[in-house]
Amino acid sequence: MPSRPAAGHIPAEPRTGTAGQEQSRQRVIEAAIDLLEREGRDAVTTRAVAVAAGMQPPAIYRLFGDKDGLLDAVAEHGFATFLAAKHVDPDPADPIADLRDGWDLAVEFGLANPALYTLMYSEPQRSDSPALRAGMEILRGRVGRLAVGGWLRVNEELAVMVIHSSALGAVLTWLSLSPDRRDPALLRVLRESMVTAVTNQQPAVQDSSLSGTARALRATLPEHTSLSAAEQHLLTEWLDRLSSDE
Incomplete structure (x- = not known):
């Protein structure tokens, strides 16, 4: 789970480039899933996810468009994980x-x-x-x-x-x-x-x-x-x- 940034620390922007964006997306998705499973859907706000992922909130909007886009990405990650487990x-x-x-x-x-x-x-x-x-x-x-x-x-x-x-x-x-x-x-x-x-x-x-x-x-x-x-x-x-x- 990504560590919470120290008080007064401004999180770094996501790395640029396709590979960097994908890594940032994965970081955010994993942080959102952790919040979702521990605290429920209402806890998955863009601000809370950004803090958990160690990013600035605007980065969430650049990566996913809005909260609904983030939730859709989380759901797709779940489907992909389940698919990978199928024999x-x-x-x-x-x-x-x-x-x-x-x-x-x-x-x-x-x-x-x-x-x-x-x-x-x-x-x-x-x-x-x-x-x-x-x-x-x-x-x-x-x-x-x-x-x-x-x-x-x-x-x-x-x-x-x-x-x-x-x-x-x-x-x-x-x-x-x-x-x-x-x-x-x-x-x-x-x-x-x-x-x-x-x-x-x-x-x-x-x-x-x-x-x-x-x-x-x-x-x-x-x-x-x-x-x-x-x-x-x-x-x-x-x-x-x-x-x-x-």
Whole structure:
């Protein structure tokens, strides 16, 4: 954590140049996250962050535009940190265990960084975050592998939404509880409810389930190029309709 400047000391301006600006931005972001986690969002003022980072307040405006720009940068840093922690196995031995592991990782990150996590998901416009989009693509890849194996009970996009929202809801619910009411069983039940909601106990392609077979075929369709664009569009529409039938 950056040291607080001594009384009467005027902090130095950020170094000039791209590298110097990036170092200054990182310093400010780290100071803001420290304040956020220790004292809450209201404590993250431009003046307080500047003091914690050892800078003059105008430097914050030059680097981030305003307080909202600073908070957006802090949230993006959180998404990037979470993305870096994700493990991608292109061919998991057990795709259901892989799903559980990914869900657990998301929840554990939220519980370990409660104030940062809440900030990350507090504004709808942050769905445009490049790191968040990259993380969602990893989730879509995981769901796609489940679909190819015939494991999905629902269509891929719905599965992505259920998995993501259940992890988000689990974290926010846990954080809303007083410490004496935080039962770890809650997280296990929520995770298993998610697994049951989006997956079959056995791969659907091993039985006569029309919807399961359609979902598996829909997942592999983009790999085939023998169809024209119009044919592929029409077949995709049919498979989407069949995959939603019970």
